Amino acid sequence: MNTHQFKEYTAIVNRVIDGDTIVVDLDLGFQVTLHNRHVRLADANAPEKDCPAGVESKVWLTSVLLNKTCTLVVDDKNYEDKYGRVLAKVMLGNASVGEMSKLAGEAHGGPGRKDVTPVVSTPVVEAPVVEAPVVEAPVVEAPVNPVI
Numbered sequence: 001m002n003t004h005q006f007k008e009y010t011a012i013v014n015r016v017i018d019g020d021t022i023v024v025d026l027d028l029g030f031q032v033t034l035h036n037r038h039v040r041l042a043d044a045n046a047p048e049k050d051c052p053a054g055v056e057s058k059v060w061l062t063s064v065l066l067n068k069t070c071t072l073v074v075d076d077k078n079y080e081d082k083y084g085r086v087l088a089k090v091m092l093g094n095a096s097v098g099e100m101s102k103l104a105g106e107a108h109g110g111p112g113r114k115d116v117t118p119v120v121s122t123p124v125v126e127a128p129v130v131e132a133p134v135v136e137a138p139v140v141e142a143p144v145n146p147v148i
Contacts, residue, residue, distance in 0.1 A: 009072045009088075011039070013065040019046025019057025019106055020098075021085060022065060026072070039072060040085040044098030044107035057106040064097060065090070 011024035020041045026034040046061070047054040072088035081087050090097040101107040 004078075005076045007074050007076055009074065010069060011037075011072050012069050013067060016058055016062040016066055018049035019054060019061050019101065020044050022061070022090070024070075024072070026086070038083075038085040039090065040081050040083075040087050041098045041101070041107075042075075042087045042089050043096055044101045045109045046101065046107040057101070060104060060106045061097070061101065064092070064100065068092065070097070 010027040013022050013024050014036065015023040017023060017038070022039050022041075023036055024039050026037045026039075028034060046057040049055065049058055071091040072086065073091060074086060074088045079087060092100075098107065102109075
């Protein structure tokens with residue numbers, strides 16, 4: 001039987017590495033804390049930090065998460081990536097930070113593995129559609145220069 005269980009942990013974000021990786025103090029309960037643990041957002045994939053879009057993504061994620069307390073939703077079967085980072089859906093209240101990042105245009109998809117994205121109901125926020133007014137430019141006729 002291949003059942004996955006998702007566990008929730010409280011964490012404080014100490015640093016943002018890039019648009020989809022953070023460093024946290026991870027509260028395991030019973031007064032046990034893992035300090036400076038790298039966490040990879042399981043539901044978002046941001047551009048690499050050495051390109052302009054990656055820099056923007058890191059700035060955005062820093063503004064959202066730095067020094068904040070969040071909840072990590074971790075799959076007990078797929079809790080670590082090949083680099084040793086914890087794979088987690090990072091939640092602020094009821095909102096997924098990965099989903100927020102995608103809606104803000106700072107990330108897309110997940111880390112490339114469908115089996116690592118925790119299934120947590122995340123409210124979808126739809127942006128209102130605003131139509132720009134149509135402005136007609138005045139027609140200006142060019143003067144005709146007679147040939148002499």
